[in-house]
Amino acid sequence: MSLNNIFSYFVPKDKKFFPLFEQAGENLVTMSLLFKERLSKASTPEASEITKEIDRLEGKGDNITHQIHLELGKNFITPFDREDIHSLANSLDDVADMIYGASQKMEVYKLDKPNKAMFELSDLIHEACCHIKTAVIELKNLKNIRKITDSCIRINSVENKADNIFDKAVAELFDFEKDAITLIKYKEILSILEDATDKCEDVANVLESILVKNA
């Protein structure tokens, strides 16, 4: 397997893509942490302030994605397939979009009593984002493919847990919530949180397919 050799050849030269992917990973960690904070503030003015900050970071993420696309236009030699760089950048952006979407949705629905499942899901999103960051940092030297694979497995496991929490929380809503409109509101927020973990899994899938292609 000549992977390490191939990469050790290219990597020292790449000062373009890896720092941008790292920034994108770091940004997701911050966004997911802020979302946990936002959730605990329910529908207070502080919550709205945090939503604005999440909005700002989502814009920062967009800029990073745009930078990656610009670098693709300028550089002939890339550390791995152009299409994969494109997919990875987009999949990271999708996670940011979901975290932003969740916080925006809490804002517009004026949800003032987040439930236990929402806190659990926001913890899982944060956990997945931390694994994404780790994997993306490892991508740069690839000495330790196992570490990337491990992160991917953990992200998949987070997504499975999120699925279960989501299903149970929705079942509880159907058992105990008698007001249909309230039920819909809660289900929508739970749903976008669960979608966020799906998008984290998409990142893991892109990472795995990069490993597969280069293995």
Place this chain on the structure above:
Amino acid sequence: MSLNNIFSYFVPKDKKFFPLFEQAGENLVTMSLLFKERLSKASTPEASEITKEIDRLEGKGDNITHQIHLELGKNFITPFDREDIHSLANSLDDVADMIYGASQKMEVYKLDKPNKAMFELSDLIHEACCHIKTAVIELKNLKNIRKITDSCIRINSVENKADNIFDKAVAELFDFEKDAITLIKYKEILSILEDATDKCEDVANVLESILVKNA
């Protein structure tokens, strides 16, 4: 960047794929225009007539997609990657499916009072389809990559606007609509219209990745 050279070599020879993509783009413009018309007729008999016409055009779109697949089977040399031709054809088809789906859904739900957000979303879908058509036409000579990139940026911007309109409209439903079943109906229609703009964005992503690959 040898892109223009590569394409100037192939393009004069390609009389197969580009005309089909142009037809698909043109078809989306017509469908989205008809949908605007259909929406303004609410649940009148005229509306049902327009739905039938949209249905017919969706079938026409399917035929175009099928033609593109057939040409792929017959031609060894293609103006760009076979997989990208495949993805572009499918993503254009997805937009047609959504416009058809929205008009079908209005029919079966007997929605008789479309709201302001629905009109705004149908305008945005039409706008995105016009940009898709422009981009797809430009694909053929690629002298002006900027124009395709511009269309893609505009499609992304349309999708962002649609997201905001959708979120606000759903928030308003939760604030003012007290009948849960009516609320669900409106939310479903708004949702498929917003999905249509997501599918337009997918077309833009395919176009961008074609540019990335060939840059």
Place this chain on the structure above:
Amino acid sequence: MSLNNIFSYFVPKDKKFFPLFEQAGENLVTMSLLFKERLSKASTPEASEITKEIDRLEGKGDNITHQIHLELGKNFITPFDREDIHSLANSLDDVADMIYGASQKMEVYKLDKPNKAMFELSDLIHEACCHIKTAVIELKNLKNIRKITDSCIRINSVENKADNIFDKAVAELFDFEKDAITLIKYKEILSILEDATDKCEDVANVLESILVKNA
């Protein structure tokens, strides 16, 4: 078209991937058959037993997917593109996830009166899974590309039928179901069944793109 030659060269050597794809296809046929059985048992204890068996088979499917990924890591020569093997494995896994999800959702929602549309959709899912199995078996010799194409066309047709059944069933819910929460429950289950046929269509799309790439 040199496809048959290319494949006749590689295929006799491949004892790794095709048997695994066949197992995955076979697994989907069994899961979809069990789901039909589960549906007919509504929310009885027998139904819960079948759900557990579906859960077990979903795990078996995960193992098959994992085996395919492991083989990709170990084998330099693959019967077709590594990325396509990856995509095919994942898309088969997605179908299994949906069937499992549907049975799990029926469990947690305690849905005790499945309606006609649900039975029709479960028949269609089973039909699509049988076509998937056929196509996946044919993949191994590719002497009969037509047979794979035929299966893909049939899967697409199943998905179209499922769309119509879903739309009509939801329309009927809006016409006759006056309890919003019951309506949501039914709509959710119908929706995941329809999603399952979408995932079958995704398998067909991957298969078609494998044919396109190798044509």
